[in-house]
Amino acid sequence: MLNVEVKYKAMKHLIITASLILSALVGFTQTIKKVKVTEVEEYVKNSDHPIVLNCWATWCAPCNEEIPYFMESVKKYSEQKVELVLVSLDFAKSYPTKIAGQINKKHFEATFFWLNETNADYFCPKIDPKWDGTLPSTVYINPATGYRKFFGRPMTDRQIDLEVGRLVGLKK
Structure with a gap:
């Protein structure tokens, strides 16, 4: 018994x-929303604050290396309500478990999307006409000022801080 x-x-x-x-x-x-690229476009279009939109993947070492720099800069400019949006381009088998595991492990803080698209010829130009699919890639967008700048490469902490400052109009 x-x-x-x-x-x-x-x-x-x-x-x-x-x-x-x-x-x-x-x-x-x-909290990792499955989206189509048109939903990302709408999210950005309807935003009333500056956005740093970074396309990344769990398997991309440079992506994972620069995300903490984005988080740091966004916090630095929190009074300007800058939002970090991380758009994962991971494979379908990684959604949501592997992506969530990486986010938890690395303590990433942002708005998280997983792009449920496979045709890069379709979705890349919708994110930015200059984008060829390289990861990481980042678009800085400020709807209030019309500021928009694209980077199709990894960025250093100093470059990120400079661009976020430009995004909010505090640096030239």
């Missing part, structure tokens, strides 16, 4: 632990 009670308590503990882990993962992955 004691053995059955021990097994019951162990099973109950396992079920509770698994439920908590699953609900945490499901709760988090809901």
Whole structure:
């Protein structure tokens, strides 16, 4: 009888632990919105504040290296309400679990989208006409001033800070 009670308590503990882990993962992955490129276009178009839109992937080392610099600059200019939007170009098998795992592991903070598109000839020019699909790529957009600048390469912390300053009109 004691053995059955021990097994019951162990099973109950396992079920509770698994439920908590699953609900945490499901709760988090809901913050990575699956989108088409037209939804990204609409999001940017309807924004009333400056946006740093960075296209990245979990497997892209330079992408993962520069994201903390974007986060730092966006925080520095928080009074100007700059928003960091990270658009993942990971493969479908990585959505949402692998992407969420990377975001959690690296402590990334942003608005997260996963681009549910496979035709780069279609979606790249919609993000920016100069974009050839290279990762990382970043577009700085300020709807209030009309400022828009594209970078199809990795950026250093100084370059990012300079561009975010230009985005909000505080640097030349």
